[in-house]
Amino acid sequence: MSIQESLALPITTFNELMVFDEYIEPQGPIIDDVRHAITQANICRNSPNMKIEGIKKIKASDHRMIKDKVFKSQEEMKKQAEIRRQNQLNAIMSKLPPDQAARVKQKIKTGVNNGSK
Structure with a gap:
């Protein structure tokens, strides 16, 4: 046309x-x-x-x-991004020795990032 x-x-x-x-x-x-x-x-x-x-x-x-x-809605895209981030974190954690992985998990739970809250 x-x-x-x-x-x-x-x-x-x-x-x-x-x-x-x-x-x-x-x-x-x-x-x-x-x-x-x-x-x-x-x-x-x-x-x-x-x-x-x-x-x-x-x-x-x-x-x-x-x-x-x-x-996809915004909620679905956020959920996918969170799942992707969690999968990346799990892949990194699987490569760490158990003692370091435990320390990293503890820091993630307390919200410490690079030595600061």
Whole structure:
């Protein structure tokens, strides 16, 4: 669509297109992922090597590559950052000798950081 065509549109149509372009269309990869998951599940179901019990257990959701929730809230992002920080801390602590690890844990509990509170 050219600039002249977009300027000639009624404002309601322009706003609808803007909402579609900004908020709905980015969900396109999710729709493609669902389509591919269904196709993959059907391919597995049509395999001559599958038994009936295996065919009944196959779900399209097992073949999804994108999680259901794409847009995360601020709380979810904070929770993920805290989990990531805790995992990093656990990785560092696992490399320390037990006596040093105990001292570091004690300092973390008391809130001491680099010798100051």
